[in-house]
Amino acid sequence: MTDNQNPAPFTELVNLAARSLGAGVVAANDELFAERENLIVAKPAEFRPHTFGHKGQIMDGWETRRRRGASVDETHPTDEDHDWAIVRLGAAGVIRGVIVDTAHFTGNYPESASIEAVSVPGSPSPEELAAAEWTEIVPRTALKGDTAHEFEVSAPQRFTHVRLNIFPDGGVARLRVHGEVVVDPRALAGLTFDLAAQEFGGVATGASDRYFSSPHNLNSLGRAAVMGEGWETRRRRNKDNDWVELDLVDEGEVLGVEIDTTHFVGNCPGWASVSGKDAATGEWVELLPRTRLQPDTRHQVRVEPRTAVTAARLDVFPDGGVARLRLTGRLTEAGRAAHALRWFNLVPAAEAEQALAHAGLTTGEAQALTAARPLTTTEAVRAAESALQPADTPDGAENSRRRAAIWRLLGV
CATH class of the missing domain: 2.60.120.260 (Galactose-binding domain-like)
Known part of the structure; x- marks a missing residue:
């Protein structure tokens, strides 16, 4: 306390x-x-x-x-x-x-x-x-x-x-x-959605300045009702710029960017850019080049998914306020699997067993796979799956059924 x-x-x-x-x-x-x-x-x-x-x-x-x-x-x-x-x-x-x-x-x-x-x-x-x-x-x-x-x-x-x-x-x-x-992966499977959204697990991890309001407002649910529900920095007196970094729900491809300056009139940034952290290299890559912003406006831009990313960075030039940042996209197969495995390892055993049974495993198979938790990699899931009984039929039907059921739930 x-x-x-x-x-x-x-x-x-x-x-x-x-x-x-x-x-x-x-x-x-x-x-x-x-x-x-x-x-x-x-x-x-x-x-x-x-x-x-x-x-x-x-x-x-x-x-x-x-x-x-x-x-x-x-x-x-x-x-x-x-x-x-x-x-x-x-x-x-x-x-x-x-x-x-x-x-x-x-x-x-x-x-x-x-x-x-x-x-x-x-x-x-x-x-x-x-x-x-x-x-x-x-x-x-x-x-x-x-x-x-x-x-x-x-x-x-x-x-x-x-x-x-x-x-x-x-x-x-x-x-x-x-x-x-930690969102149930079945709620996101196959959908495009805001990869940075708070409601799905996106979170602001750092900001250059939070003098007037929090960077956590950037990925909040819904639209800002007033200026104070966005992110706003103090007036910059040097030649640098302000920024916010956010972890995404998981690895994904960004298809669209929205920078919303609603309610920010005399304190709207002049320009903004968005970068993503490459899932393979950890390097920052450009998603949206430096773009002119208008006050009190929702700026919506389609972008080409150049690479899978795990985090995003909004840079504003030189300072000011932004109501919301939206990064519409989809999880990659690796991102979906990582997200689903985290969820699977964190829910109670009865809930995990019920989800596996609903996906197509028998009660015994669901109990055995749940008992093997934590399963943090595809290889670990495959090893646990191969240990399930009974042994496979000559035509491979049992293996196919089990793997299809596991894929439906866990994406691996």
């Missing part, structure tokens, strides 16, 4: 619980004083003193009623009594850190909190989530009032939902869940 003066490195990762990514608070056992949906509001919590409603001071957060004991002889709640709220992550992924922010809750913050996570595919109901097997990712820890508590998480698994438990009751202003997006 920190006092938030020096944010932990995980705060540079995507907030998987952002409503802009599609997150939602799907259930809570109580929200009498303040609504559960406030937990994932994007802006920092506010406090307006002496603003009372029918249930008391209006708080910008999630706040439950005061718990009581079971009887006149037991007036206090037990040590295990607690309230909870379940958040559906906007993008499933590996959680690297969590922030539990009790901003403005002073005499009404919880004594302690814990966080659990689970992976349930599809759109499960609150009842289905309650019945699932949850994993504790942050053990029960004491909280302070009016504090952003940062918790690093070490749980090498892909999760779809988190559950915040507060003991015994009280209020939490905001919940942030930072991590790495």
Whole structure:
């Protein structure tokens, strides 16, 4: 836990619980004083003193009623009594850190909190989530009032939902869940899409300047509603230029570039170029040459896929702001396989077995291949596949069936 003066490195990762990514608070056992949906509001919590409603001071957060004991002889709640709220992550992924922010809750913050996570595919109901097997990712820890508590998480698994438990009751202003997006490969197979998009796993890894706003806004979902939802640098006073680098979802071919300067009028860059990191050599290659930009405009350009790339770099000349960068393209076969194997290694065993069976393996084959995880290379998958029983038929039909099923899911 920190006092938030020096944010932990995980705060540079995507907030998987952002409503802009599609997150939602799907259930809570109580929200009498303040609504559960406030937990994932994007802006920092506010406090307006002496603003009372029918249930008391209006708080910008999630706040439950005061718990009581079971009887006149037991007036206090037990040590295990607690309230909870379940958040559906906007993008499933590996959680690297969590922030539990009790901003403005002073005499009404919880004594302690814990966080659990689970992976349930599809759109499960609150009842289905309650019945699932949850994993504790942050053990029960004491909280302070009016504090952003940062918790690093070490749980090498892909999760779809988190559950915040507060003991015994009280209020939490905001919940942030930072991590790495890991998309189900079946959702992207055969499609062209934005290879840099946050919702699919693209992430800004570096920037020359972030004085006015974050480079993480560049690949956010949707269009920027105001200038502050883009990336903007300070005014440059030397002859250099500003830049942002982003890791793509995985190795892919870029077919189109969009540089959106919406809302940037007097502070639009004069020119911009886009480069990609060659998947084979690691060298930067030109995708879009230096191009004139216009204020408040979506610039859309088709480009020839010269090479497979794993990262991108936007250079703006000399400085200014860009609302969004989109890199439309498709994963290469190697990129699809790498992405699918990462997903396969991170989902729970039951989920991996179900996906393999749906692709065409028998139950026994699916269980055996899942038990062989982690499988990080094509060669490892082939070795595990060749060990599956029963032995192949004389015409090779069993091998063909198994390999077709594995290809459908993992692309190897």
